[in-house]
Amino acid sequence: MLLSNKVAIVTGGSRGIGRAIVEAFAAEGASVAFNYLKSEDKAVALKEQIETQGGKTLIFKRDVKNLDAMKKMVEGVKKEFGRLDVIVNNAGILKDKALMLMEEDDWGDVISTNLSGTFNLARAAIVTFLKQKAGNVINITSVAGITGMARQTNYSASKAGVIGLTKALAKEVGPYNVRVNAIAPGYTDTDMVQGLKDDFKKKVLEMIPLGRFGKAEEVAKAAVFLASDESKYITGQVITIDGGLSM
Amino acid sequence: MSEVDMNALEDEIKGIVVEIIEVEPEEVTAEADFVEELGMDSMQALEIMAAIEKKYKVQIPEDYLGKIVNFSSLLKISNEIINGK
Numbered sequence: 100m101l102l103s104n105k106v107a108i109v110t111g112g113s114r115g116i117g118r119a120i121v122e123a124f125a126a127e128g129a130s131v132a133f134n135y136l137k138s139e140d141k142a143v144a145l146k147e148q149i150e151t152q153g154g155k156t157l158i159f160k161r162d163v164k165n166l167d168a169m170k171k172m173v174e175g176v177k178k179e180f181g182r183l184d185v186i187v188n189n190a191g192i193l194k195d196k197a198l199m200l201m202e203e204d205d206w207g208d209v210i211s212t213n214l215s216g217t218f219n220l221a222r223a224a225i226v227t228f229l230k231q232k233a234g235n236v237i238n239i240t241s242v243a244g245i246t247g248m249a250r251q252t253n254y255s256a257s258k259a260g261v262i263g264l265t266k267a268l269a270k271e272v273g274p275y276n277v278r279v280n281a282i283a284p285g286y287t288d289t290d291m292v293q294g295l296k297d298d299f300k301k302k303v304l305e306m307i308p309l310g311r312f313g314k315a316e317e318v319a320k321a322a323v324f325l326a327s328d329e330s331k332y333i334t335g336q337v338i339t340i341d342g343g344l345s346m
Numbered sequence: 347m348s349e350v351d352m353n354a355l356e357d358e359i360k361g362i363v364v365e366i367i368e369v370e371p372e373e374v375t376a377e378a379d380f381v382e383e384l385g386m387d388s389m390q391a392l393e394i395m396a397a398i399e400k401k402y403k404v405q406i407p408e409d410y411l412g413k414i415v416n417f418s419s420l421l422k423i424s425n426e427i428i429n430g431k
Contacts, residue, residue: 226408229389230396275389 100128101327106180109133111190113142115289119315120322125154132157132176163190163216169223185326188217189239195250213257234277242285242345269335278334285341287313308343376418
């Protein structure tokens, strides 16, 4: 198994891409902790599912917007599992609107969850990684952060910010054997995409060379690769998984 | 910790500082500012902490990182934590 003996934290692990990453990590032998904010039932069900399959997991009802909560989560994981090897900054929200209709809170909530949330867990974990001279940060960004998407100035800015953070941090902590990479999914078949209007979905599908939406499991496979020692010479990269959309 | 141990601790921790910051032992006076006078960067501060943790099998809370400003403060913090283990 690719992630035997590794300990990981995945934010926003109860649904969508985060959930697929939690499942894939556990299937590859990692002990996985994840947090959730609202989806308690789904988080508990996922924990039970993983434990039934013989995996080890911990769940935390914690908000990525809160640095102190992230610090406590890191401490909790280290206490329970004895170490920490990988963090996956996945928690993210959308509040799509044309800029002329966008309220300050629509902007602020998206930036503070998607971008500051990524900072918060990275900040909470980085000293542990630097001290053990090993660690792995995987940030889930988006094609929107690379190409920009209309009605997503907040989301696109937050995800472009995550790419900047990824590259800067990769340079900063590379000498300490800490790798930092990002995954940029395109349209992936999760609650986020299911919420799109049908005519818009149809238009998007026409733009995707592979002609379909991605699956969360397909994103999770890249996360497993980046979290494993198979990718140990890869850092500062953004892996796009979008069926060719952003070419 | 007795006086003798304190002296040993001082020598050992100075050894760690000298090795990591790459300065001469005589430059590491009690009050010489690690950053301003000895050119320590934040990563070296962390390495010093990690080296002390490893050598004495203790955990130094992350919050102490900003409090390590010179040899005197480092020794005080180390003594507190190592005594408390």
